[in-house]
Amino acid sequence: MSVQKAELMAPAGSYESLMAGIHAGADSVYFGIEQLNMRSRSSNNFTLEDLAKISAICKEHKVKSYLTLNTIVYDHDISLMKSIVDAAKENGIDAVIASDHAVFNYAKKTGMKVHISTQANVSNIDSIEFFSAYSDVMVMARELSLMQVASITKEIKRRNITGPSGELVKIEIFVHGALCMAVSGKCYLSLHSNYASANRGACIQNCRKSYVVIDKEDGVEFEVDNEYIMSAKDLCTIEFLDKVIDAGVSVLKIEGRGRSSDYVHTVVKCYREAIDANYAGTYSPDKFENWKSQLSTVYNRGFWDGYYLGRTMGEWNDEYGSKATKKKIFLGKGVKYFKDAGVGEFIMESHSLSVGDEILITGPTTGVMQFLIEEIRVNEIAVEKAQKGETFSIRVTDKIRPSDKFYKLVDSK
Secondary structure, eight states: OOOOOOEEEEEOSSHHHHHHHHHHTOSEEEEOBSSSSTTTTTSOOBOGGGHHHHHHHHHHTTOEEEEEEOSOOOGGGHHHHHHHHHHHHHTTOOEEEEOSHHHHHHHHHHTOOEEEOGGGOBOSHHHHHHHTTTEEEEEBOTTOOHHHHHHHHHHHHHHTOBOTTSSBOEEEEEEEEOOOSSGGGOOOHHHHHHSOOGGGTOOOOGGGSOOOEEOTTTOOEEOOSOSOTTOBOEEEOTTSHHHHHHTTOOEEEEOOTTSOHHHHHHHHHHHHHHHHHHHHTOOOGGGHHHHHHHHHTSSOSOEEOTTTTSOSSOOBOSSSSOOOSEEEEEEEEEEEEETTTTEEEEEEOSSOEETTOEEEEEETTTEEEEEEOOOEEETTEEESEEOTTOEEEEEOSSOOOTTOEEEEEEEOO
16 A cells, blocks of 8 residues: 655745746645735735636646635625635636635535635644534644644544545645744734735735834833844754654645745755655655755745744744845846757846856746756857857756746855
8 A cells, every 4th residue: 555645835926936846846836816815915926817827737747736815805805705716616726725714615615625724723623623614624823833733633533534525634734934923824013014914915024124122111122132033034844854744744835925936946846855755764864954955045034943843932033034045146038949959048138157157047937947057158169158248058957948037046145
């Protein structure tokens, strides 16, 4: 009897990220369209018209597709919500991810599968039992420990709690990415300060800024170790992913619909390797350093293990923005692909490129390619460097397209 591997879910905020996640080995992707999703401000959301194309791409690559509909829903949103659910069902999207009971109810009536979002703050077995009337998959509250998660998965089996499909309810958790200061992301800070509700997908991320703490009565400034007192480091479970899987988790979710395609590609690739190693019996500490090193090259605020290993207080960032060890420098765009030779032609719009440089190619169909330059040719003559304004060719690992952009990767510091 074959073992059912945990599902790896990738974020998709653009076609570039969608293809990057698929090519890196994701089993499923999740994305939002226009309104009513928790990243409506921070990601390049798709539209209703994109659903057919996204569904077709995912089916072609045998990847599941999930549509986020996970904001608070008000009366004036009901018509829009219903139209989104109807469109998702019509276009063959596998499920919607939701936290509002109005979505659960309508999805159930129409036969659309629904997954319970972390925004619903599912923290105990009785909540699982309640939501099982609507859903086969539930995302746990982000503050639970693995011990609590394992207890819930065992109790699901003991009570034989099944979802609408008749199968045992599956548990999903976040394994990598940004963590919010608020309980399961239910933050009201942005709404209070800027009338932009985080729970409606419009968070302006006040928590990522630096602050001082002053007693208003006597004006005394409190001494704190870190000015970024609300900005948590990013979750990273790659060093204890075996424990996550052993806790009975069925779906491993990567946060980052607002992140770039190279972030998605790198993170999914590392977790794909870690998951496969776990099931192959080769998951071991000697691999951790390489994975963490790769994860550090893309956007991150530093890493910690979240609340999974029993911590009750977060680890906070000590600076604003990303700590990525690599940065991208835009160089130009693709021109033509020569299939037989495996060569791509590009136009250098800025800076220069030398043999030995590391480059990144991204595009809405291409996804992400990343490799070291071994040879550069200008007018079919091998050169050491291509300069701004020149058209040049290099060997590529896959087909490139005129819509593709390419970058040089350099050390951040």
